[in-house]
Amino acid sequence: MPVCKALVTNAPPPPPAPPAPSDLVGRTVGPYDLERLLGQGGFAWVFAGRELDGTPVAVKVLMPRYAGDPQFESRFRNEAETAAKLQHPNIIRIRFVARSGGYVYFGMDLCADSLGARIAREGPLPEADMLRLAADVAKGLGFAHGRGVIHRDLKPDNILLRSDGSAVITDFGIARAVSGYVASTGVNMTIGTPQYLSPEQAQGRALDQRVDFYALGITLFKAAAGEVPFAASDWFELARMHVERPPPGLRKKRPELSKRFERIVLKCLAKHPDDRYRDAAQLLAELAAVEAKPRAGAWWRWWSG
Structure with a gap:
């Protein structure tokens, strides 16, 4: 017993705990x-x-x-x-x-809020708000894409909101840094956010700027419905959904949304990149057309007093 006690007494101290954010x-x-x-x-x-x-x-x-x-x-x-x-x-x-x-x-x-936090607080957002947010994000993406920079991990938490309600994109380049690190070292790390991955990311194919429009489509679906279009506890099943399963119709969940807004979201969510918006300018033109054209129901309510 004394030997055991000596061994315990002389044991090295445990390593210090890793630093915590606090x-x-x-x-x-x-x-x-x-x-x-x-x-x-x-x-x-x-x-x-x-x-x-x-x-x-x-x-x-x-x-x-x-x-x-x-x-x-x-x-x-x-x-x-x-x-x-x-x-x-x-x-x-x-x-x-x-x-x-x-x-x-x-x-x-420092921004006042994030889109992710707003959705968590308020649930599904009004269509007019989503159109403005989508336009802000499309402008930011268009600028970055024009300079050869793809986001690769766009999601509500990476869309910040200023006090005036305008949207700003954060975390450009983080997914690319992780991707390059994984490719060069072989370390197993998650690249991107599974619920927002494009089909080509899920399949490990070549990427271009249209991956960001797919992620924007998932983001707008979440903002409109309060949930993402594809959900699974298994990563491989979720990847299969992105590649194979058509997204559910938005208007089945929220009939009051316009058909034009639903078409924009579903075009962003096209499985093949060629079927999505080719660039931010094309997306912005369609967003502007939805904002400029009053909905039939709204026109009838105004006309009938």
């Missing part, structure tokens, strides 16, 4: 004071903070397990720096990309 609240990372945790994804934490002059910002900090991987860090920083060059009203402005004290981070504008 450990960073109240600390300064680079030029930013971190005030509270806003959320977290698979690779990073997002904090609300302030610049030294008091300007409110959001700060995305790469989780230590990934910040400690030089190859992942390099890809993450390169994609963040590429995204920082996308200066457009409907794309989040990235202020600063750097490493400080073992943390890799970037600062960006």
Whole structure:
């Protein structure tokens, strides 16, 4: 027994627990004071903070397990720096990309809300609101696509809302960073969000800008119906649905939606890229036509007093 006691006494201490996001609240990372945790994804934490002059910002900090991987860090920083060059009203402005004290981070504008949070609070949104949000997102996508940048992981949580209700896209390049890391290292990591993956992503085929229109279609379906068109607990079954199963009709769930709006969503959700919008300009033209043309029911209510 004394031997056992000696062995226990001389055992090395357990390794320290990995840092938690709460450990960073109240600390300064680079030029930013971190005030509270806003959320977290698979690779990073997002904090609300302030610049030294008091300007409110959001700060995305790469989780230590990934910040400690030089190859992942390099890809993450390169994609963040590429995204920082996308200066457009409907794309989040990235202020600063750097490493400080073992943390890799970037600062960006702080928005009042996100589309994901709004849907969670309010449920299905009015058609007029969805048309405006879709137009904002299409403008941002069109600008990025024109510069050779594809989002690859568009979803409600990556669409932020300013206080005036306008939409801005965030997280450009993150999915590409992960994809490049997986391809070069063979590490098994989830790329993108399964509920929003295009058929070509699910099949591992070549991608172009039309993957973002498919994800926008899923996003608009979620905003309109309060749920995604395809759901399964098994990833492979969900991938099969994206590839093979037609999406349910939106107007069966919400008859008050216009046929024109439903057609836009279903065109975004076409299985083959050639059957979707070829570019953002084409999508914007159809969105504008829906907004400009009053619905028959609305016209009749106005006419009849």
